[in-house]
Amino acid sequence: MHLAGYKIRAWRDAHKPPLSAEEFGIQFGDPWPSRTVYGWESKGKVARPPVQRRLADLGICSPEDWLEPAPEQDTEDSSVVSQNDQFDRDTRDHPFFDLRQHGMVRVATSTPKTRTADIDYNVEGILAEAERAHDAGVDLVVYPELCVSSYAIDDLHLQSALLDAAEAGIARIVAASADIDPVLLVGAPLRHNGRVYNCAAVIARGQLLGVVPKSFLPNYREYYEKRWFAHGRKIRGMEITVAGQTVPFGADLIFAASNLSGLKLHVEICEDYWAPTPPSTQGALAGATVLANLSASNITIGKSDERHLLARAQSSRAVAAYLYCASGHGESTTDLAWDGQGMIYEMGDLLAESERFSLNAELCIADVDCERILAERARMQTFNDAAEAAGRPEDSFRTIGFELAPSDGDRGLVRPVRRFPFVPNRQHKLDEDCYEAFNIQVDGLMRRLEATHAKSMVIGISGGLDSTHALIVAAKCCDRLGLP
Template identity: 65%
Template sequence: MSQGESGSGRDFGAIHSHGLVRVAAATPLVATADPARNAEATIALALEAGAAGVDVVVYPELGLSAYALDDLHMQEALLGEVERAVATVCEASAELGPVLLVGAPLRRGGRLYNTALVISRGRLLGVVPKTYLPNSREYYEKRWFASGAGTDGGEITVAGRTAPFGTDLVFAASDLADLVVGVEICEDYWAPVPPSSFAALAGATLLANLSASNIVVGKAAVRASLSAAQSVRAMAAYVYSAAGTGESTTDLAWDGQGTIHELGDLLAESERFADGPQLVVADVDLARVRLERMRTPTFGDAAVFAGEPSRRFRTVRFDHRPHRRDVGLRRHQRRFPFVPDTPERLDLDCYEAFNIQVHGLVRRVRATGGGRMVIGVSGGLDSTHALIVAAKACDLLGVPRTSILGYTLPGFATSEETKANAWALMRALGVTAAEIDIRPAARQLLGDLGHPAAAGAAQYDITYENVQAGLRTDYLFRLANLQGGFVVGTGDLSELALGWCTYGVGDQMSHYAVNAGVPKTLIQYLIRWTVSSGQVDDATGRLLTAILDTEISPELVPADAETGAMQSTQDRIGPYELHDFFLFHVLRYGLPPSTVAFLAWHAWRDAGTAGWPAGFPAADRHAYDLPTIERWLREFLVRFFAVSQFKRSALPNGPKVSFGGSLSPRGDWRAPSDASAAAWLAELDRNGPRRQRG
């Protein structure tokens, strides 16, 4: 599927073209005190990594000698064999693509250091010594090793190769943007301020830890939490590789834990206690890391407060010569980035999202003096969820649910099914319910405007639609005046992103927009969660399930006379599940459209069982091909950047709910209302699927 590069374009199918780098945590089968065999094991995994298209391989601490050697570390014969093993690895890697981070004890200036060697295509790029040497309980490293503290600016000669030496090194690929590697060793990341924090502030986007941490009960979880936390705190990708099978078990045991994290997310982990070598592989998004740092001033401030580590650190540049082949994508790519796909996390996120909305609404009710809540109930997803939130807010406030004034406002195209659902829902939740038929007023207004539909013509244009939408909002606002209440908005984040809402109307305007921070895909799961978590009784749960199965439609245009098909939102503007995918990666990370298309294709090209959120109906699982993804991405870009901002600039208050962000002009998204989408469309033209298809 890949093509060679030409002109200014990029190969759409290659991960390197989209800011991703393939990394691996390697756990060879160690031979205790046998550097020659350990060199062979190191090379074997390097060959496997090269065949898999890996860019960087991280090995365990002291992997060329083994870690659990005690006083054997001080034997000259062993240390001489280690240097010969280094030469063997360098020579064998001359034609290999991956950068190898290998652990070894090395002599320098009358001292012995526990070090990480960085090797690329046969070249020893540099050597980083361990800073923090554990010397308590089972550890006794200060008996053998000197700390790397104070070695900045140094050099070392190993097996006839002279290279930079010190804790002040980062390694930057000259031909692969964003690949900058920082290295630390085992105990270093248990320190209050790990050395990798300074490496990150000096520009390292990929942090590596060569470890020989022995295993005791519960320790693996602590290691994983440290790796996750450091990847968040340093805003980086973090690869951790611990010693495994082959280490001496005289007094300790080893599990070979390997993990790959990115900004707190676990991308891959090895099998622990495996009786053989392992290579765990994942693609880390270093462009995402860079963009996250750019949008977070705290990162830049930390560099200033730390004395600008970039001035102290030396950057070792090297030609990586990335393969740029289409090697697929080795990372879990969620189809629904706003919706977790594990049952435990899904339940927690739904609990938090629901309560954010409920407590936001409770605060607004109290601030308005306890007035009534007025909601237009259509029988669709958004108004259903807003009504459930309002009902729970009443319960929390200790006021009767009859304080909610629910109105169904049927127009020219309202179906009997949705109107019946609206009535059934209001009755089930115990709110004060009423119906106002807006058709007489709509006919009057259309007639006053001289619109042909007033005389019976089938002219179903935007005026025809918005007369109905506007009247519904007029009624709700005036009812709120009459009843001493306020209007609860029902429009969601997805509609606001696409501008699929009428300016000044209920899906864009209200007194409090309780759904404005919730995307459509998450609203569907929140409704399912209210059923599964017992927020509603069984009868209401069955009703909510029926509402979930209803076609998403504004119901402003009559059904087709021949087919009976109702107006479909997604037929008009595209699938919400794709648009929510686009929105997350554009809003949260600012990724370029070609990368968004690349990730969407890998997420959606297969309708198999993997990657679907828990409980997603099997009948609704499907795939999207590349032309379909590109078509709707272009629709999204135009709508999001060029068409819809003026509506978002006038949004009412509403709570931010998702980690993916909000579109409040006072919050996550500030943008001009008269911008162009040309730059985003041009990037997609240059680097996206059309070029890949030739």
């Protein structure tokens, strides 16, 4: 249990008059269902960032409280523990409650505190967020593009002193990660054979697993990346030396967890997913189930919607999870602006999104169902056909193995669960969805009456919602067919 849940329950009880979970959710939420409130209080569920901000504004609990354990509760006889509580603890220790037993992995996007070209400060911010993710039971964290150096530093990208410091910064993160559970995807400018590449470093538990270069470099409008960086589209089967450590380097890398068979990770960087042929498409066809994008991506009006469109489409088309993380407050605003958007999609569904334009570091968390992704790919023979048509990318990609930190049992579930799983979960388009659902039924009944040459219909009316709806569908069908 976390401190936030403890404080919410105490606040409800101290209210005059005391509030039930349902009353609390209606009065102070949008609304929050009682089961959601109970999930925070007694099951360790973590609220979405906007809800955390709302509770903080009400003075109930702070965002940090969601990562702190609840205090031990005193009783008149502390040696007496109720049988129900003991049963609950024993049950929660069962392997069934471990996310990984169900093929799930806890992922996060993080927009850390940043200062332009201040690598020591940026590394501290990256590690602070890594610690927060560790405390939240996260397995994988995606940071923004060039987060070690910061993005908007122009020709400083070519300065030897900065590049040396960036390499030393990566070494610091690698060393510190030995005591941190999550796999970290960190952006930095790195040198190889006399060229500078815009890279993503994949770090896990004290090891630098590999480095992925950016494939597509924007060089239009406000972007000048080809002035500083070389593209990495054709880099395959190569190695790079970073801070004295030689590791795999290229656009042909898949990172696979040895202790979670469904977790295979592909990495691309910012502009890569704006390209007509994103590298992550090949990564997915090579077997990756989680696609990560380290992005700087300055913000302009309407661009957030475009990012959602691309992430949703790629996660759906590639039958995968897509993690996207953009740079936020602290980047230079001499020429550009930043919003720090982070989002997590799974097969077209938005699981979580960070607060935008936040002054504070943001950690956006969700549980991704790798088993569901693999099951859908097995059903969808088009996916296998596409892999074959692309020349079987799995045969040419290199797989880098790693081991996730041991799981600590029940971590709760950080994932929206639909009340109505067979209809779209989008309140803003409810009228359109209802229009489609109704007319699907009407059209189907019309065709059935035409095919069978039926002259009448018989409907049993109970007075309930189902039979009433059936009557309305039948009446509309008769109207359209010109029947009495």
